Amino acid sequence: xxxxAALKWLIPFIFVLALFAAGSGLFWPGEGQPxxxxxxxxxxxxxxxxxxxxxxxxxxAAQMQGNDLITLIAGLPLLAVSTWLAFRGSLRGxxxxxxxxxxxxxxxxxxxxxxxxxxxxxxxxxxxxxSLFAFILSxxxxxxxxxxxxxxxxxxxxxIATVFFIAGGFLTLAWLGRIVPPLLQGTLPVLENTTTLVxxxxxxxxxxxxxxxxxxxxxxxxxxxxxLASVAVMKLMTMGMAVSAMGINMALNGVPDSPAIIIxxxxxxxxxxxxxxxxxxxxxxxxxxxxxx
Numbered sequence: 001x002x003x004x005a006a007l008k009w010l011i012p013f014i015f016v017l018a019l020f021a022a023g024s025g026l027f028w029p030g031e032g033q034p035x036x037x038x039x040x041x042x043x044x045x046x047x048x049x050x051x052x053x054x055x056x057x058x059x060x061a062a063q064m065q066g067n068d069l070i071t072l073i074a075g076l077p078l079l080a081v082s083t084w085l086a087f088r089g090s091l092r093g094x095x096x097x098x099x100x101x102x103x104x105x106x107x108x109x110x111x112x113x114x115x116x117x118x119x120x121x122x123x124x125x126x127x128x129x130x131s132l133f134a135f136i137l138s139x140x141x142x143x144x145x146x147x148x149x150x151x152x153x154x155x156x157x158x159x160i161a162t163v164f165f166i167a168g169g170f171l172t173l174a175w176l177g178r179i180v181p182p183l184l185q186g187t188l189p190v191l192e193n194t195t196t197l198v199x200x201x202x203x204x205x206x207x208x209x210x211x212x213x214x215x216x217x218x219x220x221x222x223x224x225x226x227x228l229a230s231v232a233v234m235k236l237m238t239m240g241m242a243v244s245a246m247g248i249n250m251a252l253n254g255v256p257d258s259p260a261i262i263i264x265x266x267x268x269x270x271x272x273x274x275x276x277x278x279x280x281x282x283x284x285x286x287x288x289x290x291x292x293x
Contacts, residue, residue, distance in 0.1 A: 003137040004087060010134040011083050014104060017127050018071055018079075021111075021120055025068035028052035039193050047193070055116035057192045062253040064115060066246035067107060074241055075103055078234075086138075091150055092280045098138040098227070099234025099276075105131040106202065106235065107242075114198040139231075144223045151226060155282035160229055160275045161215035167236050167268050168211035174261070175200040207235065233276045240269030 032050035039045050045057045053061035078100045085093025108127035115124065179200060182189045189197065214232040217225030247262035 002141040004141075006137055007083075007134060008087070010130050010137075011079065014101075014127060014130050014134060015076060015079055017123055017130075018104060018108075019076060021108075021123050021127065022068040022071040022076075024052050024120060025065055026072070030054070034058055037193070039191065040195060041188060041191050043188075043191060043193075045193050052118050052120065053115065055118065055193075058253055059250055059255040060114075060116075060192055060194075062250040062255060063246040064111070066249040067242045069249075070238065070242045070245050071107065074238065075100065075107070078238075079104070092283050094138070094141065095227075095230040095280065095283070096234065098135065099231045100238075101131055101135040101138055102231045102235045103238040105135050106206075106239075107131075110199060110202060114194065116193065139227065142227055144227065147223050147226050148221060150284055151282050152284050156275070156278050157218050157221070160233065160279060161219050163268075163271045163275050164211040164215035164218075164229070164232055164236070167272070168208045168215070170264060170268070171203050171208050171211075175204055207239070211236065230279060233272050233279055237269055237272035237276055240265045240272060244269060 028051040030050055032054060035047045035049045037045055037047050048054055048056055048058050048061035051061070053064055056064065078096065082093050082096035082100050086097040087093075104127065108124050108131055111124040112121070112128045115121075175197075178189055179197065191197070210228060210232050214225060214228040218229045219225070243265040244262060247257045247265070250257050
């Protein structure tokens with residue numbers, strides 16, 4: 001695996017810092033009560049008032065803790081297993097590792113810019129930076145032109161592309177539905193304690209284009225389609241898991257989100273999980289490639 005020496009340094013740091021950051025988000029010591037406040041945009045909000053996310057609203061804190069939970073129970077195990085497989089020369093492991101690094105990149109990019117300033121700000125920035133460069137190195141490690149040869153004809157390209165189109169379309173409609181009506185009415189969307197829509201910017205500017213582009217390139221059998229599909233299916237799967245956990249935690253904290261949104265994300269999680277399994281199963285080992293030849 002190319003760039004393995006650099007990744008051997010980056011990935012352990014990502015693992016340890018993410019373990020610390022996610023664990024801190026869930027178990028930071030200190031007691032307190034919710035506090036009413038007025039945001040810089042004039043909205044009446046309720047701050048969480050305790051733990052690491054004490055300066056965030058109850059809703060945002062519940063979402064971040066849901067994401068912390070998914071990082072601990074899914075993200076970190078995936079990072080450990082995929083790294084071990086990738087460093088042993090497994091193509092499945094390298095594809096899984098690239099997609100998992102995409103999850104950490106998105107997570108700590110959003111934490112660096114969305115979480116109210118707290119003691120772990122520099123940890124979030126370090127994780128954002130290291131995940132970015134590890135993701136780039138992992139993408140660069142593939143021989144793109146030969147990548148399609150490693151997938152057999154049973155790969156459900158149309159099925160995977162369909163899931164990507166549905167996910168990209170759903171995110172587009174969901175976020176535009178939140179942004180456009182207030183824009184037309186000359187009012188503000190719900191911002192809580194933030195000054196702008198960070199997650200919506202990231203999803204509409206990054207996740208939606210990647211989902212659509214992956215689908216189109218995969219249908220065209222483009223070499224880049226196979227790699228981007230591996231990244232997109234992992235990101236959409238982990239995003240669905242995180243949003244589902246966020247929704248459940250928000251309900252437990254008395255600030256429930258729309259049940260329909262949670263159900264849709266659960267369905268997207270299951271669909272992308274199935275597609276991820278089918279995609280990885282379609283990767284041919286060197287022995288099978290030789291037998292096929």
